[in-house]
Amino acid sequence: MIYNFDTIINREQTQCVKYDLRSMFFGTEDVLPMWVADMDFATPDFVLNAIRQRTEHPVLGYSFRGDSYHQSLISWLKRRHRWQVEKEWIAFSPGIVPALNFCTLAFTRRRDKVIVQPPVYFPFFDAVTKHGRKLLYNPLVLKNGRYEMDFGNLEEHCKSGAKMLLLCNPHNPGGSAWRREELEKMASICLKYNVLMVSDEIHSDLVNPGHSHTVLAGISPETAAATITLTAPSKTFNLAGMATASVIISNESLMRKYKKVVEALHVDLGNLFGNVAAEAAYTHGDEWLDQLLQYIDGNINYLSDFCKEHIKNIKVISPEATYMAWLDFRETGLSGDALRDFMIKTAGLGLNEGRQFGPGGDGFMRINLACPRSVLQHALENLKKAVDTLQ
Ligand SMILES: Cc1ncc(COP(=O)(O)O)c(C=O)c1O
Numbered sequence: 069m070i071y072n073f074d075t076i077i078n079r080e081q082t083q084c085v086k087y088d089l090r091s092m093f094f095g096t097e098d099v100l101p102m103w104v105a106d107m108d109f110a111t112p113d114f115v116l117n118a119i120r121q122r123t124e125h126p127v128l129g130y131s132f133r134g135d136s137y138h139q140s141l142i143s144w145l146k147r148r149h150r151w152q153v154e155k156e157w158i159a160f161s162p163g164i165v166p167a168l169n170f171c172t173l174a175f176t177r178r179r180d181k182v183i184v185q186p187p188v189y190f191p192f193f194d195a196v197t198k199h200g201r202k203l204l205y206n207p208l209v210l211k212n213g214r215y216e217m218d219f220g221n222l223e224e225h226c227k228s229g230a231k232m233l234l235l236c237n238p239h240n241p242g243g244s245a246w247r248r249e250e251l252e253k254m255a256s257i258c259l260k261y262n263v264l265m266v267s268d269e270i271h272s273d274l275v276n277p278g279h280s281h282t283v284l285a286g287i288s289p290e291t292a293a294a295t296i297t298l299t300a301p302s303k304t305f306n307l308a309g310m311a312t313a314s315v316i317i318s319n320e321s322l323m324r325k326y327k328k329v330v331e332a333l334h335v336d337l338g339n340l341f342g343n344v345a346a347e348a349a350y351t352h353g354d355e356w357l358d359q360l361l362q363y364i365d366g367n368i369n370y371l372s373d374f375c376k377e378h379i380k381n382i383k384v385i386s387p388e389a390t391y392m393a394w395l396d397f398r399e400t401g402l403s404g405d406a407l408r409d410f411m412i413k414t415a416g417l418g419l420n421e422g423r424q425f426g427p428g429g430d431g432f433m434r435i436n437l438a439c440p441r442s443v444l445q446h447a448l449e450n451l452k453k454a455v456d457t458l459q
Contacts, residue, residue, distance in 0.1 A: 071356055073109050073363040074440050090418055099418035100447050105240070105392060107306040107438035111345075112356045115305055118348035119341055131340040133160060140350035141314055145299075147354070148273060151283045153316055159326055160336050161313040164270045167298045168195035168234060170315075171266045174329040175296075175322070176201050181230040183263070185217060186426030187394075189240045192268075193426060196234070204230055207428050208242065213385060215242040219253055226261035233258055235267045237284055238275065241394045241425055241434040243387025245279040248287065255284065255291040264322075265295045270313075271390045273304040273357060277365050279388040285318065293319045296326070303390075304357060305349040306438075312342030364391045367437040367444050374448045379455050391438040394422070398431040400458060407431065415454035417447055 079087045086104040090097050110116075138155045145151045161167035168191065176182060178200040184192045185206045196203050204225045208215040222233075235254070238245040246254075258265050267284040275281045285295040300313035317323040330336045371393055372384045383396040397403070402410055404423065411417050411433060422432030437444060 069355065071112070071359045073360065074442065075110070076440050076443065077108060077110060079108065094412050094418050096412065099412055099416055100443070100450070101418040102436045102439065102447060103418050103420045103434070105303060105390075105436060105438075106308050107391065108440065108443065109306060109360070109438060111306045112349070112353065114352040114356070115307060115345050115348045118344050122341065122344045128340055130337060131343065132337055133343050137343055137347045140347045141299075144350040144353070145283075149281060149283050149286070151286045154318070157316050157318045157323070159315045159317060159323065160330065160338050161298070161315050162311045162335055162338060162342075163302075164268055164298045164300050164313050165191045165195065166335070167313055167315050168192065168266065168268065169199070170326060170329045170333075171232070171234075171296055172196060172199045172201055174325045175264050175266075176231045180232070181225070181228065183222065183225050183230050183233040184426075185236070185239075187241060187422060187429035187432070188234075188236050188425055189268075190424050190426065192234050192236070204228070205427055208239070208244075210242075210385070210428075213383070214388075215239060215244045215385070217246075217250060217254060219257060222254065223257050223261075226257055226263045230261070230263050232264045232266060235265060235284065236271075237267045237269050238271045238281060238389030240271060240390050241392055241420075241422075241429075241432075242385055243390050243392065243394065245275050245281055245388035246284075248282045251282055251284050251287055251291075255287060255294075259290055259294060263294075265291070266298065267295055268298045270298065270300050270303050272299065273301075274361070274364070274391060275389040276361065276368060276387060281389065285316065296322065301346045301349040301353075305345075305353060307342075307345050307349065310342040310345045311339055312346050363441075364437060367391075367439070367441060368393060370441060370444060371435070371437060371448065374452075378448075378452045382451075382455065391436065393435050393437055395419075395433045395435055396431065397433060400455065402458075403431040407433065410454065414457060415451050417450060 086101045181202045182196040183204045206222045272281045285292040297316040302308040381399040385394040420434040422429035
């Protein structure tokens with residue numbers, strides 16, 4: 069079946085964060101929203117059909133994730149990532165951000181130090197500080213248009229007594245699909261100093277042609293024993309509103325600690341439709357995802373080519389993974405509030421401000437490319453006209 073990603077779908081007035089909360093976030097309705105990380109494409113038909121089919125039964129009472137869910141995830145991870153997971157290693161979370169918070173509660177104590185690598189998806193910061201733990205920054209280094217880890221600084225932090233590292237794998241924003249050698253080096257440092265690794269792999273299915281995803285826990289048994297993997301179908305299949313994710317832990321003692329927190333908070337049963345949607349996605353999703361990745365790659369190339377030709381002072385950090393691109397505005401001289409105002413008022417675009425993502429983020433903007441090509445074309449024409457006014 070050929071899927072069509074060109075269709076423009078009106079998402080307004082669907083209680084949709086990206087469109088219906090524009091006034092709250094940008095101070096105006098009048099921006100083309102290319103911020104929140106969900107897609108403007110239809111959630112695939114096989115997911116919607118599975119939900120419709122479940123509504124044929126008239127009772128929506130308490131439910132749990134059955135064997136068929138676990139088998140669908142196990143088979144997906146094996147097919148797509150060559151990672152063999154056992155059913156006993158899989159635990160529930162209503163989302164990846166909740167899971168980051170559960171990990172902080174389960175594996176660290178107040179005032180413990182937790183390492184994050186900014187610029188990074190901003191809920192990583194709150195997942196540490198809101199629980200009275202301390203953030204240690206290991207800023208990524210931008211080298212020849214690609215973000216890399218600073219292993220020397222990482223080792224210093226680990227040596228100073230850090231308890232846990234939150235890894236974004238692949239990385240959001242910036243789009244690095246961490247390579248096996250990089251993860252091996254990172255893991256060897258963490259293992260040496262007994263630092264637990266939490267690997268957020270929500271973007272792992274969205275790796276662009278020419279790149280690949282490495283499952284951190286898959287690199288060695290020693291690494292697996294010190295790693296918590298967070299995964300979800302929400303980005304891949306555009307079902308974030310279903311609030312459903314999985315946490316994979318092969319170390320039994322860590323699993324016990326994780327479950328204790330989730331059960332204490334009584335969030336372990338989950339959402340009936342989330343389970344149904346996720347299982348359908350993992351079971352039927354390959355063909356749709358392969359076509360989606362081609363389309364997104366086309367959008368990434370369109371953006372890169374357009375900026376090279378028409379907006380030379382904005383550099384595109386082309387994502388190896390994820391459907392978000394990281395735009396470097398530093399040559400324009402714009403940063404902070406001036407960059408925010410320029411984007412909203414002059415370009416009419418609603419993007420994520422780089423400074424939200426922590427140290428190293430100011431002077432950048434994150435643009436969401438999971439939209440029909442015609443929408444991207446329109447956005448880039450607006451951006452070009454706005455940048456022309458700066459000269
Ligand atoms: C790296 C990363 N983790 C987690 C999330 C959100 O996960 P959830 O909606 O399951 O809490 C996002 C969404 O953009 C993300 O980019």
